[in-house]
Amino acid sequence: MKTLLVDDHAMFRDGLSLLIAHRFPGVELLHAGSLAQTLAVVARHADLDVVLLDLALPDSSGLEALTRLRETDTRARIVVLSADDTPSTVQGAIDQGAAGFIPKTADSTVLSSALGAVLDGRIYLPHMHVASSPAADAESLGLSPRQLDVLGWLIQGAPNKRICRELDLAESTVKTHLEAIFRRFGVNNRTQAVLAIAGLGLRLPR
Numbered sequence: 001m002k003t004l005l006v007d008d009h010a011m012f013r014d015g016l017s018l019l020i021a022h023r024f025p026g027v028e029l030l031h032a033g034s035l036a037q038t039l040a041v042v043a044r045h046a047d048l049d050v051v052l053l054d055l056a057l058p059d060s061s062g063l064e065a066l067t068r069l070r071e072t073d074t075r076a077r078i079v080v081l082s083a084d085d086t087p088s089t090v091q092g093a094i095d096q097g098a099a100g101f102i103p104k105t106a107d108s109t110v111l112s113s114a115l116g117a118v119l120d121g122r123i124y125l126p127h128m129h130v131a132s133s134p135a136a137d138a139e140s141l142g143l144s145p146r147q148l149d150v151l152g153w154l155i156q157g158a159p160n161k162r163i164c165r166e167l168d169l170a171e172s173t174v175k176t177h178l179e180a181i182f183r184r185f186g187v188n189n190r191t192q193a194v195l196a197i198a199g200l201g202l203r204l205p206r
Helices: 010-023 035-044 064-070 087-095 108-119 145-155 160-167 171-185 190-200
Strands: 002-006 028-032 050-053 077-082 101-103
Touching: 002 010, 002 035, 010 028, 010 108, 028 035, 035 050, 035 064, 050 064, 050 108, 064 077, 077 087, 087 101, 087 190, 101 108, 145 160, 145 171, 145 190, 160 171, 171 190
Parallel strands: 002 028, 002 050, 050 077, 077 101
Antiparallel strands: none
């Protein structure tokens, strides 16, 4: 699994890299210390699986880096890794298409569990309990294969037009699939769907 770690503090990157190398030896880890470096790495590596993104970068502020990444063609899931885990920041990140949020202030045990959940294809949000039992696959939801494809892009924050382009579907068809997904989770929008999936501990389709 190819993962990009974005943080402007080299010591934090080095420490987290050691933790990931020790706990998750199958992860190929790339580094970036700014938004500009991040965009350059993303452009060179179309096969990125996950981006662990700090919001406090020297050349961006707030959720700008997340928004800029979402505007690229990356297929990677973007997980925010931030010291600011206030509810408004977490909600804003999910609204902007983040597929999870890991507080940098978490202790090593929680941080390790959160990384494990994310690298396993699940969603982690602050104050969640990460179960030690194996994650359920999204296929167990009873959705059709095409609905699962749409679900995967929904979690990545892709707008309807991109989902249409990636899956070669009409916009009306995508909307129909989204409505079915929302009904399945008993929610009304994308953000609520992400929260529901996080609560179920589901492994997302890749």
